[in-house]
Ligand code: UDX
């Protein structure tokens with residue numbers, strides 16, 4: 308049995324809420340989907356008639372928004388109205404790592420989630436299904452349920468966990484053909500109705516056998532586990548890259564060789580300057596915190612090593628630039644190609660580039676950055692957020708340019724931090740003529756044609772080769 312859903316509200320118009328709701332609206336034209344957010348600028352950008360101004364860059368997103376916006380997809384700052392009208396509410400607000408108090412640096416900060424729950428409890432005028440979409444520590448649903456069931460409204464709130472597995476840069480494809488959709492809920496009669504109701508929304512386009520139902524806790528923990536396993540694979544191959552650099556082995560050849568073992572599989576074995584993004588580090592740290600809080604110290608240490616290795620990889624890359632620059636980068640210009648944490652996104656959260664730049668700034672380097680999608684203010688905000696250098700110092704040492712050729716004039720080195728496809732097709736002969744000699748390239752993504760660059764005269768330093 309399932310309930311009829313005519314109106315959905317999603318609280319939080321970010322990287323998760325925006326694309327997910329746009330696709331739900333696309334595939335369920337009979338459901339009105341309201342995305343609400345307290346950030347006025349963000350909502351204004353989502354409503355901009357110029358689709359290039361959408362607050363998030365994702366291939367295919369603007370087409371979906373163009374098709375649905377004003378039809379059955381709406382963006383608004385009126386959170387209360389959104390909650391009141393909805394049969395089903397998705398909570399898709401941010402859950403950053405705590406920067407204060409208990410669990411600082413590890414636990415997820417749930418204050419935004421709690422605020423939402425309290426707001427729903429005080430505004431709702433009838434029963435609702437509440438879906439947690441943000442990545443959350445296990446047993447958050449319990450906290451949500453506590454707040455909602457203790458409200459004086461007397462209405463029934465059914466809590467579901469529906470973690471998002473989309474990856475940025477491929478969000479629309481991931482949403483249109485997901486490997487699976489996971490829906491966790493109570494094993495009560497009303498819990499089952501809620502799970503079936505949400506399942507039916509996805510089954511408008513996802514094959515039934517890919518929609519999995521579990522209990523709430525399994526669903527919440529599956530999300531953390533999936534991200535921890537993926538992050539662990541990258542740290543594992545990056546650990547091997549350090550060993551490859553000391554031997555004659557080539558990490559890409561190793562990845563290919565082990566990836567052909569069907570038990571291992573070929574994906575997520577690309578060695579790099581280190582993983583970034585809003586999820587991996589946050590979720591693994593969260594897992595570490597949860598394990599510790601249950602007294603499972605060995606489990607906590609095991610996963611913590613994934614983060615330590617990632618930090619080591621970023622540091623190693625920066626150190627190599629310094630070492631190959633005759634042990635000093637002071638006053639030297641280092642050109643960065645890429646700032647986003649991966650290609651095809653303007654998201655920079657936890658990007659390896661931030662940490663590499665910060666380390667080079669410790670050594671008094673000058674950095675000139677070109678990224679096809681990241682804005683100047685974003686770069687400065689990322690560096691200032693680390694609180695290691697004053698804003699004046701950062702702004703005097705770091706420049707952002709909107710053309711790659713403007714970044715490389717008189718550069719002592721070029722560092723590739725993001726795997727944007729366009730970097731491969733540049734006129735590298737022209738770039739060679741502009742940089743200082745010896746011309747050094749540090750390819751943190753192993754995407755450039757080393758042989759061709761060597762022929763032009765560049766020294767190319769790769770990861771794991
Ligand atoms: C990740 C998960 O993939 C997704 O399922 C979850 O919902 C959110 O977190 P995302 O962070 O958007 O998605 O991107 P992902 O493609 O997983 O890449 C994360 C980081 O790992 C990037 O910095 C990427 O460059 C790096 N990476 C990825 C590697 O260094 N090597 C690889 O082989 C794969």
Ligand code: ADP
Nearest residue numbers: 319320321322323324344345346400401419422
């Ligand atoms: P994610 O990657 O998880 O989507 P984002 O930071 O991109 O995270 O988006 C989360 C959004 O949630 C932000 O736009 C933020 O303004 C919004 N938000 C946070 N708290 C609330 C709240 N109480 N009510 C409405 N929107 C909120």
